[in-house]
Amino acid sequence: MPGLPHPSHARRLAGMCGLAALVAAGPGQAVSRPSVSEDVISLTYGFYCDPGSHLEREAPGTITGTISVPDIIPQFSAPGQTGPATLGIGFGVKAEITARLEGTVTILVEHPPHGADGVTVESWQSTFSADGTNFAGFSFDEPYEMTPGLWRFSATRDGRLIYEVEFEILPEALNPLPSLPCPGPVPIS
Numbered sequence: 717m718p719g720l721p722h723p724s725h726a727r728r729l730a731g732m733c734g735l736a737a738l739v740a741a742g743p744g745q746a747v748s749r750p751s752v753s754e755d756v757i758s759l760t761y762g763f764y765c766d767p768g769s770h771l772e773r774e775a776p777g778t779i780t781g782t783i784s785v786p787d788i789i790p791q792f793s794a795p796g797q798t799g800p801a802t803l804g805i806g807f808g809v810k811a812e813i814t815a816r817l818e819g820t821v822t823i824l825v826e827h828p829p830h831g832a833d834g835v836t837v838e839s840w841q842s843t844f845s846a847d848g849t850n851f852a853g854f855s856f857d858e859p860y861e862m863t864p865g866l867w868r869f870s871a872t873r874d875g876r877l878i879y880e881v882e883f884e885i886l887p888e889a890l891n892p893l894p895s896l897p898c899p900g901p902v903p904i905s
Contacts, residue, residue, distance in 0.1 A: 746884075747797045747866065747883065750879060752879050753813075753879065755814040755816045756878060757812040757813060758810075758811070758812045759810070759812075759879055760792060760809070760810045761796075761809045761881050761883075762793070763795075763799040763805055763806065764790035764805070764807070764808070764853070765793060766804055767786050769786065769787040769788075770784035771784070772784060772785075773840075778838040778839070779833075786851075789851045798883070798886065799883065799885060799891075799892065799893050800887070800891035800892065800893060801856060801861075801863065801885050801888055802888045802891060804855070804856065805856055805893075806854060807855075807867075808851060808852050808853020809851070809852050809869050809879060809881050810851050811871070811878065813878065817873055818844055818846050819843065819844065819873055820843055820873070821841070821842050821843070821850075821878060822839055822842075823841075823842050823852045823869070824839045824868075824871075825838050825839070825868070826867065826870075828863040828867075830860050830861055844878070862885075866882055866884060867885055868880060869881050869882075869883070
């Protein structure tokens, strides 16, 4: 399916070029309303349980150098922009677009510093199509990824903004989504 990149663990997902690095914010930081191109027919965003089945794709602009592309677009179990930094939970954006936005897009994810080098921006290329839903998301598969603060997903095509959505990620202890029953990653022995 087009536009499904979903980075996790060594897979990272990103969104848009040209934005300044997002400064990490503490819990309680208000998120802004999404920005959307007039050529976006619908935009939804929220939290989901990681579907678990992915294909790996190269993404040099990410911490691990790869992203995961889910076999199916996850369903948002909890719509909204605020959720927990909890293993097995993902969050992201779905967009339906007009043909004017079809083609190669840059996905950029800006987040609080994490990883050994304190990375704050990750990006990759995706293909958006007017024939279906285009998805970009991030799931917490490793403890180092679980960084509370403001996260920003954006998508651009030829320097033109398609969307920009902020998420407030809270520490796991402040989980505002206690009813989201994600099983978490499968332990490897």
